[in-house]
Amino acid sequence: MTEIKNIYCVGRNYALHAKELNNEVPTSPFLFSKPTHAAVYANGDDVMLPAGRGQIDYEVELVVKIGKPYYKGITIEEIIDQMAIGIDFTLRDVQSELKKKGHPWLLAKGFPNSALLSSFFLFPGEDACKQTTFSLLKNGVQVQRGSITDLIFDLQTIIDFTAEHFGLAERDIIFTGTPEGVGPVTSGDQFSLIWGEEVVGQSKVILK
Template sequence: MQGFGGIHRMIKNIYCVGRNYLQHAKELNNAVPTSPFLFVKPTHALVEGQGQTIAMPKDQGNVHYEAELVVHVGKNYEPGMKAEAVIDKIAVGIDFTLREVQDELKKKGLPWLLAKGFPNSAVLSRWLPFEGLEGTAGHDFTLEKNGQEVQRGNIKEMIFDIPTIIEFCAQHFGLAEGDIIFTGTPAGVGVAAAGDHFVLKWKEEQVGELFIGE
């Protein structure tokens, strides 16, 4: 990844869209949102999947993987800007989640940060060229676990499309160069266990990988 060693300086805000694929909302028995539903992760959560082994939290219940298309904001947003003018590159990512912790937080009506913001919970592949919305919609992103495909998604399947997400982020939180957005996960999320090998793919080509530590 270009300059990934300085990622905590390069990337400012990490926005994440929840429940943005209908089948994923259904598989977790969540209500389908009527407007974009966002949460954030700290930059300490970021890690590039370069084939290394990463640590996951211990004794906090199951960690689930959630593969997502990630967009990088290359220019400060101004009202009316098209996605092609805002986004300069994309990646395939994994939003790792402490599922039981998240379930308890939901019951109490509390923010999800403890379930979503731990170190290594925001995985990115190498950066890839952004080919515009139409070009991006022409390809799927996939996640393989131990040699088996477990998730496949396409931005055409999103409940809220990328222009809607960009405008929502800008209006409510601000959106500027260096921000990234995890745009939501398709169906197929599951448990990430010690020793698991994950491969991120774009256009059926491997663009990132990692192992889960013991």
């Protein structure tokens, strides 16, 4: 199992997703983070999420893992060594209240098990990623499908921005953004994380 250092997430990085939540499309990368306690692997085991805090939404994303320390001018082919497909679980009602107050999103984004990850596998390069879609099945039905060709801010921009503002080193991971189609989680839902046509992770979610 891959040891994770920092978890960074890019918000509103697909235009249609920003619009479906009535958010403005950003003009520069919009980042937030999750604690390492948020990370959990979709290895077939049940995943516990909190009940009683309002609606929880799923957001499938392509996740990249950093393989070496960042330096100015490094390319994504040099710095990214592995990738995964993940779900950024969000306490949507909590997030809405935080947004109204102008508060950080941590309470809505950083709860335990809120960063569900497939196993990590070799990063095939940006061009190969552009030719392959990622998707999410909920109870056997596809609910989200995306491609990094639709990113507002591409992988290189995300890497450079993250490193400049927060630092970036080996074992850091970045959730690169979710396409449209996010929706609510119900206790007992079975989620399958898909890369191309391959199932790379599965878990059932229990609200408790």
